[in-house]
Amino acid sequence: xxxxxxxxxxxxxxxxxxxxxxxxxxxxxxxxxxxxxxxxxxxxxxxxxxxxxxxxxxxxxxxxxxxxxxxxxxxxxxxxxxxxxxxxxxxxxxxxxxxxxxxxxxxxxxxxxxxxxxxxxxxxxxxxxxxxxxxxxxxxxxxxxxxxxxxxxxxxxxxxxxxxxxxxxxxxxxxxxxxxxxxxxxxxxxxxxxxxxxxxxxxxxxxxxxxxxxxxxxxxxxxxxxxxxxxxxxxxxxxxxxxxxxxxxxxxxxxxxx
Amino acid sequence: xxxxxxxxxxxxxxxxxxxxxxxxxxxxxxxxxxxxxxxxxxxxxxxxxxxxxxxxxxxxxxxxxxxxxxxxxxxxxxxxxxxxxxxxxxxxxxxxxxxxxxxxxxxxxxxxxxxxxxxxxxxxxxxxxxxxxxxxxxxxxxxxxxxxxxxxxxxxxxxxxxxxxxxxxxxxxxxxxxxxxxxxxxxxxxxxxxxxxxxxxxxxxxxxxxxxxxxxxxxxxxxxxxxxxxxxxxxxxxxxxxxxxxxxx
Numbered sequence: 001x002x003x004x005x006x007x008x009x010x011x012x013x014x015x016x017x018x019x020x021x022x023x024x025x026x027x028x029x030x031x032x033x034x035x036x037x038x039x040x041x042x043x044x045x046x047x048x049x050x051x052x053x054x055x056x057x058x059x060x061x062x063x064x065x066x067x068x069x070x071x072x073x074x075x076x077x078x079x080x081x082x083x084x085x086x087x088x089x090x091x092x093x094x095x096x097x098x099x100x101x102x103x104x105x106x107x108x109x110x111x112x113x114x115x116x117x118x119x120x121x122x123x124x125x126x127x128x129x130x131x132x133x134x135x136x137x138x139x140x141x142x143x144x145x146x147x148x149x150x151x152x153x154x155x156x157x158x159x160x161x162x163x164x165x166x167x168x169x170x171x172x173x174x175x176x177x178x179x180x181x182x183x184x185x186x187x188x189x190x191x192x193x194x195x196x197x198x199x200x201x202x203x204x205x206x207x208x209x210x211x212x213x214x215x216x217x218x219x220x221x222x223x224x225x226x227x228x229x230x231x232x233x234x235x236x237x238x239x240x241x242x243x244x245x246x247x248x249x250x251x252x253x254x255x256x257x258x
Numbered sequence: 259x260x261x262x263x264x265x266x267x268x269x270x271x272x273x274x275x276x277x278x279x280x281x282x283x284x285x286x287x288x289x290x291x292x293x294x295x296x297x298x299x300x301x302x303x304x305x306x307x308x309x310x311x312x313x314x315x316x317x318x319x320x321x322x323x324x325x326x327x328x329x330x331x332x333x334x335x336x337x338x339x340x341x342x343x344x345x346x347x348x349x350x351x352x353x354x355x356x357x358x359x360x361x362x363x364x365x366x367x368x369x370x371x372x373x374x375x376x377x378x379x380x381x382x383x384x385x386x387x388x389x390x391x392x393x394x395x396x397x398x399x400x401x402x403x404x405x406x407x408x409x410x411x412x413x414x415x416x417x418x419x420x421x422x423x424x425x426x427x428x429x430x431x432x433x434x435x436x437x438x439x440x441x442x443x444x445x446x447x448x449x450x451x452x453x454x455x456x457x458x459x460x461x462x463x464x465x466x467x468x469x470x471x472x473x474x475x476x477x478x479x480x481x482x483x484x485x486x487x488x489x490x491x492x493x494x495x496x497x498x499x500x501x502x503x504x505x506x507x
Contacts (some may be wrong), residue, residue: 020427023450137423137424139395167419167422167423191445191471191474192475193278193279193473193474194278194474196278215450216447216450217450222449223447223449223450223483226479226482226483230476230479233476
């Protein structure tokens with residue numbers, strides 16, 4: 001199958017603040033070389049440092065990273081809802097930095113999806129037509145139904161389950177996506193048997209793919225290349241796979257990449 | 259595909275029909291033949307791990323007996339069944355089982371509630387390795403398994419799935435804490451998790467066993483990951499089979 005991929009879940013290198021789970025350093029050129037090696041046309045690049053320490057500088061560096069090739073990379077920045085100035089920083093991300101979405105990692109950032117402080121931030125995302133992508137699959141702060149409750153509070157914001165429930169909560173993730181119209185599901189880190197079920201049982205136009213690239217201790221992101229290859233071995237028909245790998249993410253990103 | 263110089267032993271698959279995935283034995287054997295996997299340890303399907311233990315043990319015993327030494331059987335018994343569980347293990351052993359497989363989530367117990375201990379004493383008596391599926395909070399995690407392993411120091415435990423995925427962060431601390439605990443490779447990228455195992459002086463390739471965890475995975479991809487992992491040939495051979503082979507009769 002020769003299907004271009006829009007990878008909805010990748011990360012920058014960890015530059016300053018990730019004291020573990022950091023992987024190795026790489027440049028934008030290294031990253032686009034990885035995209036080429038994996039058959040990935042374009043990627044959503046998520047904050048990495050900012051998940052450990054959500055600073056404006058982390059968003060600046062993220063924006064600078066994707067600016068190296070805006071035809072192939074878009075950025076989702078992050079803020080910590082408990083930090084002063086988070087709403088203003090979210091506004092700056094969209095208005096000044098050209099960032100397209102918000103990445104939330106509830107267990108790394110220590111924020112529950114039920115915290116009211118997230119709501120004015122989500123309103124900024126909504127005002128800019130942005131997207132929220134949230135780590136999920138990990139109790140007690142990152143379950144699909146918790147994120148779905150957040151999504152229902154903000155029905156105009158597309159909210160993406162960044163990991164489709166991982167190994168343990170993917171059935172819950174299917175239920176949440178099925179009953180929440182603005183909830184999307186990104187096949188990233190789920191085992192193949194669960195991925196097949198998700199594709200079969202979720203609304204097909206809301207299923208995405210992500211490799212989670214950026215965390216490898218190899219510049220070439222070997223595991224991410226393997227994941228991009230592996231999904232073509234799941235036994236999914238080509239038309240459906242094309243929707244998951246390319247059409248759906250492109251639609252969600254407003255026709256990007258062109 | 260052939261893997262020269264290595265005896266390849268798959269440490270864990272589940273045969274039969276589970277909830278969302280199935281592995282007929284003929285499919286397993288065909289996959290093993292295609293990939294160059296010499297032997298596999300087989301567990302029964304999910305419902306037989308949870309409840310229909312005797313049926314599951316019969317299925318794995320029959321499949322192993324018919325395989326010409328390609329398949330070796332795990333025994334299963336829900337620890338809630340008390341003395342009946344021990345009797346089931348005894349029968350499974352008589353039928354050829356060589357190891358115990360445990361899944362605290364499917365079987366609904368806590369590694370530290372005491373229910374499993376009588377089964378572990380039998381595993382010790384029979385010199386069986388014990389596979390414990392991990393990754394799911396709160397009852398199937400690497401570090402509680404490590405504490406359990408330290409209470410049963412003469413039993414070798416396999417940390418099934420090595421905490422995949424987010425509890426990979428606990429895998430190395432668990433391995434450091436319990437020297438009688440082995441990691442398994444299923445789902446684990448070589449360039450993050452496995453390289454961490456390999457580089458840790460207290461772990462290393464000598465405490466890692468290859469497993470495809472079929473039918474939940476793409477076995478080709480699980481094997482390829484081990485072949486891609488830059489290891490000396492002797493270490494790769496240990497991961498692919500030698501580490502586990504030492505534990506089996």
